[in-house]
Amino acid sequence: MASTPAPKRPAPKEALPPRAWQRMLSGRRLDLLDPSPLDVEIEDIAHGLARVARWNGQTIGPHVFSVAQHSLLVERIAAELEPAIGRTERLFMLLHDAPEYVIGDMISPFKAVIGDAYKSVENRILAAILLRFSLPAAPAPQVLKLAKQADRAAAFFEAVSLAGFTRREAERIFGRPAISPQAFMDEIAPAAVEATQARFLARFHVIDRS
Numbered sequence: 001m002a003s004t005p006a007p008k009r010p011a012p013k014e015a016l017p018p019r020a021w022q023r024m025l026s027g028r029r030l031d032l033l034d035p036s037p038l039d040v041e042i043e044d045i046a047h048g049l050a051r052v053a054r055w056n057g058q059t060i061g062p063h064v065f066s067v068a069q070h071s072l073l074v075e076r077i078a079a080e081l082e083p084a085i086g087r088t089e090r091l092f093m094l095l096h097d098a099p100e101y102v103i104g105d106m107i108s109p110f111k112a113v114i115g116d117a118y119k120s121v122e123n124r125i126l127a128a129i130l131l132r133f134s135l136p137a138a139p140a141p142q143v144l145k146l147a148k149q150a151d152r153a154a155a156f157f158e159a160v161s162l163a164g165f166t167r168r169e170a171e172r173i174f175g176r177p178a179i180s181p182q183a184f185m186d187e188i189a190p191a192a193v194e195a196t197q198a199r200f201l202a203r204f205h206v207i208d209r210s
Contacts, residue, residue: 022102030102035125037132042204045129048101050197056105059162061190067100068200070154073187075203078150080179089143090207091135094200096147099125133208153177161188 021031024044031039049068059065075093079085085093097105099122106118127137139147156174159165161181165173181188 030125032102032121032125035128037128040129040132042133042201045095045098045101046197046200046204049098050193050200052100052105054105054158055163058164059158059190060164061162063190063192065158065162065190066193066196067097067105068196069187069191070158071095071097072200072203073154073157073184074147074150075207076184076187077153077179078146080183081150081153082146085146087207087210088135089146090210091133091204092130092139092143093147093150094204094207095126095129095133095135096151098129149178153179157181157184157188162190 020033021029023029024039024041025047026041026044028039028041028044030036046068049071050066052067053059053064054067054070055065057064071094074096075090078093079090082089102125103118103122130137130139152174156170156177159170159174160167
């Protein structure tokens, strides 16, 4: 008696590569590994940054203190430190954390743990964003220096005013700012998402037209 042939096994399906893109509400699809400036829209950036919390949400008040608010604060501080800066520098200050509309705001201690992989993705996205708005993909050293100075001053003000740090802790981590926070107190307050989103967009358009 002839034996019954064994049933053929179906060929294994080819595994799809992991998804590395983010769908935006504008309809754009941004590839995190190979981001294109053509897929960057300022409305998507404003929407995302207004909904990303600074300090992992560990701030006082009824609303989060968002990355969009931090970006507005950094741009104001930079202009206070260097009043002569123009469109290119101001837009860079406003957009210096723009990749976080896609990848979120990871606190510095966690960035230190995961190392260069995070930074390379962040830098590629930032370069695409800068090119989209006719800014140099690699900003000049003096612009980066000013951005860092303004960013650390903003972090100091936020840490002391919103995130529960003592002044001594903040000075040890971020350094002592060269300016007073009094001129920026309206920026150092958690605000409703929709209002922050609108303010960020409005500020972008004012600078972009200057």
